[in-house]
Amino acid sequence: MNAEGHRRTVIVGVDGSDEALRAVRWAVPEARRRRAALRLVTAFAWTDDRMPGWPGLGQTAYGERLRTVAEHGLATAAVAATELDPDLPVEQDLALGFPGGVLVGQSRDADLLVVGDSGRGRIGSALAGSVAVGVAAHAACPVVVVRGVEPLPDERLPVVVGIDGTPLSEAAIAFAFEAASARRAPLVAVHTWIGPVITELVEWQSAVVEAEEPLAERLAGWGAKFPDIHVQRVVARTSAAHALLDQAARAQLVVVGCRGHGEMAGLLLDSVSNALVHAAACPVAIVR
Numbered sequence: 001m002n003a004e005g006h007r008r009t010v011i012v013g014v015d016g017s018d019e020a021l022r023a024v025r026w027a028v029p030e031a032r033r034r035r036a037a038l039r040l041v042t043a044f045a046w047t048d049d050r051m052p053g054w055p056g057l058g059q060t061a062y063g064e065r066l067r068t069v070a071e072h073g074l075a076t077a078a079v080a081a082t083e084l085d086p087d088l089p090v091e092q093d094l095a096l097g098f099p100g101g102v103l104v105g106q107s108r109d110a111d112l113l114v115v116g117d118s119g120r121g122r123i124g125s126a127l128a129g130s131v132a133v134g135v136a137a138h139a140a141c142p143v144v145v146v147r148g149v150e151p152l153p154d155e156r157l158p159v160v161v162g163i164d165g166t167p168l169s170e171a172a173i174a175f176a177f178e179a180a181s182a183r184r185a186p187l188v189a190v191h192t193w194i195g196p197v198i199t200e201l202v203e204w205q206s207a208v209v210e211a212e213e214p215l216a217e218r219l220a221g222w223g224a225k226f227p228d229i230h231v232q233r234v235v236a237r238t239s240a241a242h243a244l245l246d247q248a249a250r251a252q253l254v255v256v257g258c259r260g261h262g263e264m265a266g267l268l269l270d271s272v273s274n275a276l277v278h279a280a281a282c283p284v285a286i287v288r
Helices: 018-034 060-084 099-109 129-138 167-183 201-219 240-248 271-279
Strands: 009-013 037-044 090-096 112-116 143-146 159-162 187-192 231-236 253-257 284-287
Touching: 009 018, 009 099, 009 129, 018 037, 018 060, 018 112, 018 143, 037 060, 037 099, 060 090, 099 112, 099 129, 112 129, 129 143, 129 271, 159 167, 159 240, 167 187, 167 201, 167 253, 167 284, 187 201, 187 240, 201 231, 231 240, 240 253, 240 271, 253 271, 271 284
Parallel strands: 009 037, 009 112, 037 090, 112 143, 159 187, 159 253, 187 231, 253 284
Antiparallel strands: 143 284
8 A cells, every 4th residue: 555545556558569568577577666566458449339420430240359359468468467476466457448548547546657669459549659658748657668678687777867957857866766776776867958169178167067066956865865876977968868868778767757748739748758758778767
């Protein structure tokens, strides 16, 4: 039980694809670390109802076929999770609706939501990349989009966090420190800046020092709270997306905050989060 009195839950969006199974395999140890149940969720949109002026969506038999395929993908994911951790509580949830909406709705009661990067399942409402982006933009809990090559169990790759120098990145910093501590991994804190061309050495050194100040301010106090974590600070004169993509090539997880764009923005993330979701070489955690 957590502070609100409800059961801790890690949700995984499942669509029958290999990408979704990779998301399940990533989520199993994460749920164990969090002492949470694992809930596997699949959704498909189907109705036999006819609307005025529109033809029906097909015969009942086709709808039942979609349900059968969805149930098979859900069962396969459950077997994969149980094989990895037979003692982990695993729930299966087959929902009628569009995947993005179903997952965002369920995220209100979850500790973490995990999805694959570009599902290619046989279900018509498969978790395509656009759905993963939409879920990451609107979920009520942190979202992990599982990307990249699965690291070997003994690899001590770092957790990377992007820090923009504002209080808005505080939730991402907390998530990253907790993730690094749970994995006994080092942490790489990245801050970037882009300024005018500087030719004189004194001006360059002054600019670097000034760029390092927001990073130091945001990290103040976290070292004392997590003394077991080795923290490497990286300040780069480049775009945040470029720096984080570069660090993600040698990381097990990259964490970023996301301001969001409001309810009317559709499937939009900010530019940095969007770049990572589509191109990072490791799983991406988006913390709003």
